Amino acid sequence: MKSAKAKSGSHPKQKSRGSRSESTGASAGPEEKQGLRSRQTAAKILGAVIDRKTPLDGMLDAEHGNAAYAALSEADRALVRAIINTALRHLPRIEAILNSLVETPLPEGARALHHVLAVAAAQILYLDVPDHSAVDIAVDQAKADPRNRRFANLVNAVLRRLAREKANHLSAVQSIPAIPSWFFDRLVDVYGREHALRISEAQLVPAPIDLTVKSDPEQWAARLGGSVLPTGTVRLSAFSGTVPSLEGFAEGEWWVQDAAASIPAKLFGNVEGQSVADLCAAPGGKTAQLVLAGAKVTALDQSASRLRRLVGNLDRLRLQASTIEANAGNFRPEFPFDAVLLDAPCSSTGTIRRHPDVLWTKGPQDIAKLAEVQEKLLRHAMGMVKPGGKLVFSNCSLDPLEGEEVTKHVLASQPEWTIEPVDAKNWQGLEQAITALGEIRTTPAMFPAHDSAAGGMDGFYAVVLRRLGTSS
CATH class of the missing domain: 1.10.940.10 (NusB-like)
Incomplete structure (x- = not known):
């Protein structure tokens, strides 16, 4: 002032x-x-x-x-x-x-x-x-x-x-971007001014309640008064009250998970019977997806309290996974996994519809530091995957420094790894989120409002990496 x-x-x-x-x-x-x-x-x-x-x-x-x-x-x-x-x-x-x-x-x-x-x-x-x-x-x-x-x-x-x-x-003041100038300028550099302005406007609307359901999204959308998104997510059209009061909560039929956050676990494809590690697992939404898909999941988190929360969430959902309190950067499994999910710590700038404080508590230096952390974790996670296996690297940042650039830098020195491009025909309705290299890049401006439901989704980056070779 x-x-x-x-x-x-x-x-x-x-x-x-x-x-x-x-x-x-x-x-x-x-x-x-x-x-x-x-x-x-x-x-x-x-x-x-x-x-x-x-x-x-x-x-x-x-x-x-x-x-x-x-x-x-x-x-x-x-x-x-x-x-x-x-x-x-x-x-x-x-x-x-x-x-x-x-x-x-x-x-x-x-x-x-x-x-x-x-x-x-x-x-x-x-x-x-x-x-x-x-x-x-x-x-x-x-x-x-x-x-x-x-x-x-x-x-x-x-x-x-x-x-x-x-x-x-x-x-x-209608033309003034509603987000801090340091971050708006970064968005313009990456997405162009028009898309950056749409992201700025999207964060003005609080995020709706999105649910990942165990089965039959159409039925649950009808029962809860919502709609089904291209991700299979049920988005509630109008919500008042508390989440635990909703039908199906006590029975463990669904859990709250943003539509974008549900994408990384689905990128593995068929994981029935496979050993899968979820390296930064709490609060457990992605772990639950993998268990539900039939994988034998090992869920890690370095925080004992967050791990207890994960276990509590899985108990309500009547799902089971092996849990380990460990720092993903130090964890060395006895045997490599068929697949690894690394949803890495990040600046969380993709969650600004839910957490508008993020852009005021973090700055460019935080993004740079977290990108370094992600690179170290990704390199370490690669050592946990069997030859021929997959690794999905993801995070909820809107900044390519924490996503695309990390992947590019790591792959430059890892000739035994390659990007497995996402097939657009398997993601109808989300084609605009698939990059030229076959990665996933969502932003809060990508989903228009539908009927009475709010639009938008969290900003997410995700990529499928495959280790070349065959498992002995």
């Missing part, structure tokens, strides 16, 4: 020391306005994401996350989540609007004020919150924080003007 004076001409005046908000310090006291704590919490968590690069999931854990968030009622937690996710999805546009409403630079250390304004603007512009409520609570936030008290009049003037002129401001 670039100013501490509203362009309307109003100037912040310091409140007298006798005000109730000032006398209570950072907390507004027992008579505080309803909804104040939830907005204070939203501003603090938003600041942690943007300024300290703290992942959102951990802070929103009701048991082990942010203490202020955990202390709220479930209704207030839901409001905090809505505010934060909305602010993150639209942040470049929100900041452009706020910058247009003020004119002289804020003093150093005014980031807390920035987050108060961003939280209020997200409500005024994009959420079903009364404008006067968003403004009044934001002013109270400013008054309750010693760092921001002297800006209370500024907050009031800027937000009231925003509320009056919201339609004009929304129209003025």
Whole structure:
């Protein structure tokens, strides 16, 4: 933000020391306005994401996350989540609007004020919150924080003007990409400006619920009110409530898995009776697919807690796999496998519809570091595959540095390995996701909305690699 004076001409005046908000310090006291704590919490968590690069999931854990968030009622937690996710999805546009409403630079250390304004603007512009409520609570936030008290009049003037002129401001920023410029520029370089803009717009819509079903997708789509995608995934058209309350959950008939995430395990083809390793397996969606397909699966994860979650998920699904707590980069099996799935750790930039904090907590340096990790894991995983066997390498990044470039670099020094191109005729409806080399590359902009269901899918990269030779 670039100013501490509203362009309307109003100037912040310091409140007298006798005000109730000032006398209570950072907390507004027992008579505080309803909804104040939830907005204070939203501003603090938003600041942690943007300024300290703290992942959102951990802070929103009701048991082990942010203490202020955990202390709220479930209704207030839901409001905090809505505010934060909305602010993150639209942040470049929100900041452009706020910058247009003020004119002289804020003093150093005014980031807390920035987050108060961003939280209020997200409500005024994009959420079903009364404008006067968003403004009044934001002013109270400013008054309750010693760092921001002297800006209370500024907050009031800027937000009231925003509320009056919201339609004009929304129209003025419509052409601004809704994702950070560093990442938008990378997308333009790879996909072209038009596709990059479609990805930017796609992340504004929260991802729908996708289910991988054990059998008969058409039947489950009819029973749950969804539609069947080209991947065989059942996408729910409208969803409210909790996932465990849905028909078939307790019976283990399906599991939640984005349509794109269901692709890598299917690329092996027929794995009936084969030994297959899933090297970074938790939470277990791909493991379940492989077991269901008849493979003898060994599932690895280096995290004991994540592995317990995987086992719990398989138990609900009434599926079994061998599990090993191990780092995939150090694991050396007694015998090589017929096939290996390496869904490698990555920047997760393909999941921005579900996790809008990703682009604010990671940067180019993270992508480069993770690409190095992936290359090491891929080289190591190749040693676990029998001659003639397959390896599927995948991840949920949109950046080729973590996908296509890793594959290209590794294959350049591995003459006994080759890409086995994906056959487009086996993936009707997904032809646009198949690259010239026969790899899979999906983006959130690839699936249009269908009927009442939201469109899009996670950004994923996947490639089938075959080790030349025959097993002795």
